[in-house]
Amino acid sequence: MxxxxxxLIIAGGGTGGHLFPAFAIADTLKKRISDSAIHxxxxxxxxxxxKFKSREESFTLLNIRGFGRxxxxxxxxxxxxxxxxxxxxxxKTRRLLRTFxxxxxxxxxxxxxxxxxxxxxxxxxxxxxxxxxxxxxFTTRWLxxxxxxxxxxxxxxxxxxxxKISFSREIQSARNYR
Amino acid sequence: MxxxxxxxxxxxxxxxxxxxxxxxxxxxxxxxxMVSESLDYxxxxxxxxxxxxxxxxxxxxxxxxxxxxxxxSLHPFIDHMDSxxxxxxxxxxxxxxxxxxxxxYCGKPSLLIPFHxxxxxxxTKNARSLEKAGAAIVLSENxxxxxxxxxxxxxxxxxxxxxxxxxxxxxxxxxxxAANTIVDNILELVYQ
Numbered sequence: 001m002x003x004x005x006x007x008l009i010i011a012g013g014g015t016g017g018h019l020f021p022a023f024a025i026a027d028t029l030k031k032r033i034s035d036s037a038i039h040x041x042x043x044x045x046x047x048x049x050x051k052f053k054s055r056e057e058s059f060t061l062l063n064i065r066g067f068g069r070x071x072x073x074x075x076x077x078x079x080x081x082x083x084x085x086x087x088x089x090x091x092k093t094r095r096l097l098r099t100f101x102x103x104x105x106x107x108x109x110x111x112x113x114x115x116x117x118x119x120x121x122x123x124x125x126x127x128x129x130x131x132x133x134x135x136x137x138f139t140t141r142w143l144x145x146x147x148x149x150x151x152x153x154x155x156x157x158x159x160x161x162x163x164k165i166s167f168s169r170e171i172q173s174a175r176n177y178r
Numbered sequence: 179m180x181x182x183x184x185x186x187x188x189x190x191x192x193x194x195x196x197x198x199x200x201x202x203x204x205x206x207x208x209x210x211x212m213v214s215e216s217l218d219y220x221x222x223x224x225x226x227x228x229x230x231x232x233x234x235x236x237x238x239x240x241x242x243x244x245x246x247x248x249x250x251s252l253h254p255f256i257d258h259m260d261s262x263x264x265x266x267x268x269x270x271x272x273x274x275x276x277x278x279x280x281x282x283y284c285g286k287p288s289l290l291i292p293f294h295x296x297x298x299x300x301x302t303k304n305a306r307s308l309e310k311a312g313a314a315i316v317l318s319e320n321x322x323x324x325x326x327x328x329x330x331x332x333x334x335x336x337x338x339x340x341x342x343x344x345x346x347x348x349x350x351x352x353x354x355x356a357a358n359t360i361v362d363n364i365l366e367l368v369y370q
Contacts, residue, residue: 135300
């Protein structure tokens with residue numbers, strides 16, 4: 001039963017710390033079930049905009065980035081644009097969930113991981129978040145109580161989350177340790 | 179990846195110590211500045227060699243060091259981190275969770291300088307877990323001077339026994355099967 005191919009979306013990025021776990025999960029799943037269909041979701045402002053191109057999986061880049069901190073003009077413009085980008089990205093995400101029709105959506109953190117997880121929750125698709133850091137990021141704190149499962153790296157993280165969680169320990173990066 | 183293969187990839191000399199510097203995928207201005215200011219002594223006098231991931235934004239400003247010292251291998255981003263770790267006698271890094279997982283997995287002694295601006299100062303918490311295991315030395319960026327930085331690097335590299343202890347401690351906290359654990363969780367959710 002557990003060798004049947006599955007379709008999944010893995011959303012995450014911004015920095016290598018959120019992106020490489022996504023690649024590690026994809027590579028490990030493909031080793032176990034080679035005909036699984038995997039689609040990555042990231043932000044066009046993150047490191048993944050470049051790194052996805054070197055992968056064989058299909059991908060979607062959302063036009064979304066975090067809030068600008070401080071009072072500079074750039075931050076101000078970024079924050080004014082945020083609701084527009086959020087809505088546009090959410091519509092794109094919903095369309096992707098409809099057309100790709102995943103069995104599960106995985107979030108590995110970073111601002112592009114929140115919307116696919118939120119869309120999957122709204123559609124009743126199973127969801128899993130992988131939280132790498134001892135203090136959970138925004139997406140994890142926002143959505144942990146509504147996803148099916150959260151995998152964490154540090155026991156400490158449990159203190160910040162209401163939900164009962166799996167303990168995954170540290171994941172290795174996908175950067176070819178051969 | 180073995181050490182000699184990794185060394186030839188970066189064109190470094192096996193007879194002198196090697197430090198790999200990782201400021202995260204975006205690079206760390208603080209670590210880059212600290213290393214830049216210490217190079218005259220560390221590279222010039224002690225003949226330490228560096229594999230240095232600067233981050234794409236800082237790369238151009240630091241590129242002149244590569245022509246000044248033949249012992250520096252400078253990169254905006256390193257895709258084959260396995261070689262960069264395999265070559266290293268010591269790793270100097272920020273303390274993002276994945277960097278620490280990689281350091282533990284590769285069994286490398288590390289000098290960690292957590293980014294205090296990270297949410298809830300979580301990098302310090304990440305770093306303390308490796309320090310507690312005896313695998314790392316944690317330096318706080320608020321109090322760190324060039325002199326202290328140089329002292330810690332010199333001290334560590336001259337103590338082979340301590341480095342081996344730290345390597346073993348790093349390996350002991352590594353969990354190489356984590357990706358499989360996550361995939362187990364995924365399959366359980368899909369098939370339940």
